[in-house]
Amino acid sequence: MKKFFIEGCILINEKILDDVYYMLLQAPEIADHAEPGQFVHVKKNNSINFLRRPLGIAEVDKKKGTISLIYRIIGRGTAEYAAMTVGEQLSIVGPIGNGFMIKEGRPLIVGGGMGMAPLVFLAERLQEKKPLVLVGGKNEQEVFWPKYMEKYADKIYVTTDDGSLGFKGFTVQFLPKILEDNAVDDIYTCGPDIMMHSVAKIAKKYGKSCQVSMEKRMACGIGVCLGCTFTDKITGKRRKVCVDGPVFPAEEVFDYE
Amino acid sequence: MNEISLTVDIGRLHLKKPVMGASGTFGFGREYEDFLAVHEIGAIVTKGLTPLPREGNPGVRIAETPAGMLNSIGLENPGVDAFIRDILPKIKKYHVPIIVNISAGTVEDYGEMAQKLDIVGVDALEVNISCPNVKEGGIVFGTDPRSAAAVTSSVKKHTGKTVIVKLSPNVTDISCMARAVEAAGADAVSLINTITGMVIDINKRKPLLGNVTGGLSGPAVKPVALHLVWQTAQSVKIPIIGMGGIMNGEDAVEFLLAGASAVAVGAGNFANPRAVKDVTDGIEKYMRKNNIHNLDEIIGKLEV
Numbered sequence: 001m002k003k004f005f006i007e008g009c010i011l012i013n014e015k016i017l018d019d020v021y022y023m024l025l026q027a028p029e030i031a032d033h034a035e036p037g038q039f040v041h042v043k044k045n046n047s048i049n050f051l052r053r054p055l056g057i058a059e060v061d062k063k064k065g066t067i068s069l070i071y072r073i074i075g076r077g078t079a080e081y082a083a084m085t086v087g088e089q090l091s092i093v094g095p096i097g098n099g100f101m102i103k104e105g106r107p108l109i110v111g112g113g114m115g116m117a118p119l120v121f122l123a124e125r126l127q128e129k130k131p132l133v134l135v136g137g138k139n140e141q142e143v144f145w146p147k148y149m150e151k152y153a154d155k156i157y158v159t160t161d162d163g164s165l166g167f168k169g170f171t172v173q174f175l176p177k178i179l180e181d182n183a184v185d186d187i188y189t190c191g192p193d194i195m196m197h198s199v200a201k202i203a204k205k206y207g208k209s210c211q212v213s214m215e216k217r218m219a220c221g222i223g224v225c226l227g228c229t230f231t232d233k234i235t236g237k238r239r240k241v242c243v244d245g246p247v248f249p250a251e252e253v254f255d256y257e
Numbered sequence: 258m259n260e261i262s263l264t265v266d267i268g269r270l271h272l273k274k275p276v277m278g279a280s281g282t283f284g285f286g287r288e289y290e291d292f293l294a295v296h297e298i299g300a301i302v303t304k305g306l307t308p309l310p311r312e313g314n315p316g317v318r319i320a321e322t323p324a325g326m327l328n329s330i331g332l333e334n335p336g337v338d339a340f341i342r343d344i345l346p347k348i349k350k351y352h353v354p355i356i357v358n359i360s361a362g363t364v365e366d367y368g369e370m371a372q373k374l375d376i377v378g379v380d381a382l383e384v385n386i387s388c389p390n391v392k393e394g395g396i397v398f399g400t401d402p403r404s405a406a407a408v409t410s411s412v413k414k415h416t417g418k419t420v421i422v423k424l425s426p427n428v429t430d431i432s433c434m435a436r437a438v439e440a441a442g443a444d445a446v447s448l449i450n451t452i453t454g455m456v457i458d459i460n461k462r463k464p465l466l467g468n469v470t471g472g473l474s475g476p477a478v479k480p481v482a483l484h485l486v487w488q489t490a491q492s493v494k495i496p497i498i499g500m501g502g503i504m505n506g507e508d509a510v511e512f513l514l515a516g517a518s519a520v521a522v523g524a525g526n527f528a529n530p531r532a533v534k535d536v537t538d539g540i541e542k543y544m545r546k547n548n549i550h551n552l553d554e555i556i557g558k559l560e561v
């Protein structure tokens with residue numbers, strides 16, 4: 001998989017929630033080669049921040065040569081991107097990593113928090129398989145994802161911690177019911193570690209395949225610094241989140257005790 | 258006559274370009290194929306190898322800092338045997354000098370690794386006695402001149418390759434370390450390795466890095482590295498490979514003027530994966546602009 005090192009012109013950079021932004025970039029090389037689950041490693045030119053930041057590829061339009069990123073302001077890097085304006089260039093390395101393996105069966109996409117971003121692109125890729133989507137968040141405002149997903153999903157289930165929208169509770173509390181009510185074969189998930197771990201356990205109990213997208217601190221994003229490695233639970237081999245992942249079969253990442 | 262030559266010799270190692278990818282930041286070279294012509298760079302310095310495979314340190318291993326970063330990888334590597342068997346055959350094809358970086362827990366193990374690597378395809382050894390992230394070996398040898406000399410002689414005894422000893426900045430007097438390894442037969446020294454540092458998560462009241470401390474690199478260390486290179490250049494006759502925060506050609510020229518014969522780019526590769534090429538082009542541009550034809554006209558030519 002070839003990686004490109006390019007300047008992407010910012011076409012849109014708009015606030016979609018207090019601290020969440022949507023950025024559309026002109027990046028034809030990346031749009032041409034990106035697969036769902038892959039990410040880009042970005043940097044503002046001449047930034048005082050030394051390292052690049054990994055962000056999932058949320059949407060791709062090959063015809064227009066654009067990609068979009070949906071990101072939350074966490075610290076000094078993402079805050080800096082949020083302050084950039086249309087017409088500025090963002091330095092991009094990508095597309096990076098191994099994305100989701102597209103399986104044959106009926107898909108269920110489970111996302112939590114900003115983990116939903118790469119799952120939008122995945123939903124598009126899976127649309128002919130009529131994917132089900134389960135998305136959770138703190139409250140109604142946080143669960144803005146259906147507007148990006150509804151064109152691709154067969155059905156979207158929403159959970160909120162405070163019950164302001166959909167089912168009150170966590171995604172993983174609602175997951176068994178979905179699996180009981182629907183014919184689902186393959187689960188694709190991205191979100192907080194604890195959520196993915198629970199999803200993986202439930203998937204195993206119901207005999208469904210499960211792929212998870214990992215998040216770890218990385219410096220290089222190209223497999224040389226070894227900041228993001230872990231031991232594969234199946235083979236015992238060392239794996240790099242950046243280039244061997246970020247998506248892995250759940251069994252390689254989690255214990256099932 | 259405006260031919261510019263960028264060649265330089267480090268011991269018996271002939272470099273076509275004076276810029277290499279630094280150990281631990283350049284993988285085994287092939288990871289950079291998408292970004293630059295690997296066969297055109299000065300040299301590949303491999304990730305630090307140890308006698309046996311290592312998984313490295315637990316927990317968070319990377320932290321961004323002002324103008325740089327800390328790492329506490331802890332020498333994760335596949336081990337010297339796997340390198341020789343699986344990796345070396347694949348990277349020979351670049352026809353670029355391969356400098357193998359080695360670390361071990363005992364003087365004897367350093368010697369044994371040197372012997373194993375005394376093979377076709379390996380062009381030089383960089384003897385790491387300066388890794389701040391491992392307890393055994395590493396920096397223990399790098400802070401005591403007698404131990405450093407013992408490691409150097411052991412390696413020299415077991416190899417015909419050019420031996421470069423990588424020095425630590427975490428010492429009171431680097432000249433003393435440099436002189437000790439020169440006397441023990443080192444063909445060159447490289448410096449600096451990372452400077453020990455830490456970052457604290459004030460909300461958790463805990464160190465951010467799993468290993469508590471890490472090694473600082475990037476532009477933040479450049480002035481320190483330059484000073485140490487300059488100091489070392491006053492103390493030894495063997496060539497110096499300078500590194501520490503190099504991001505562009507100007508940075509590299511500073512190191513050359515301070516007395517380095519060649520330079521390496523480390524953390525800079527993470528910010529700019531084309532950095533090794535950009536630094537090389539930058540040196541050439543400086544030479545063209547100043548009507549310099551040969552690196553000898555720059556190396557150690559600092560006027561104080």
Ligand SMILES: Cc1cc2nc3c(=O)[nH]c(=O)nc-3n(C[C@H](O)[C@H](O)[C@H](O)COP(=O)(O)OP(=O)(O)OC[C@H]3O[C@@H](n4cnc5c(N)ncnc54)[C@H](O)[C@@H]3O)c2cc1C
Binds near residue numbers: 051
């Ligand atoms: C493969 C991958 C895909 C991601 N996709 C998205 C996405 O689509 N949308 C989104 O909002 N966020 C995403 N993240 C998380 C995002 O990378 C972090 O929120 C971001 O790096 C924070 O940077 P900062 O400078 O704002 O925060 P700071 O806390 O100031 O960052 C300091 C350092 O820590 C690193 N860091 C901090 N948090 C994380 C984290 N959660 N994961 C990895 N490194 C971190 C930063 O990269 C930086 O090096 C993704 C992470 C990974 C690994």
Ligand SMILES: Cc1cc2nc3c(=O)[nH]c(=O)nc-3n(C[C@H](O)[C@H](O)[C@H](O)COP(=O)(O)O)c2cc1C
Binds near residue numbers: 473525
């Ligand atoms: C992530 C990382 C891993 C490193 N691993 C090694 C190593 O295995 N062996 C070694 O001798 N130096 C290692 N170094 C040190 C670099 O080779 C270099 O000496 C140091 O980073 C200073 O240069 P820089 O400021 O250009 O990064 C590592 C540095 C970094 C950032």
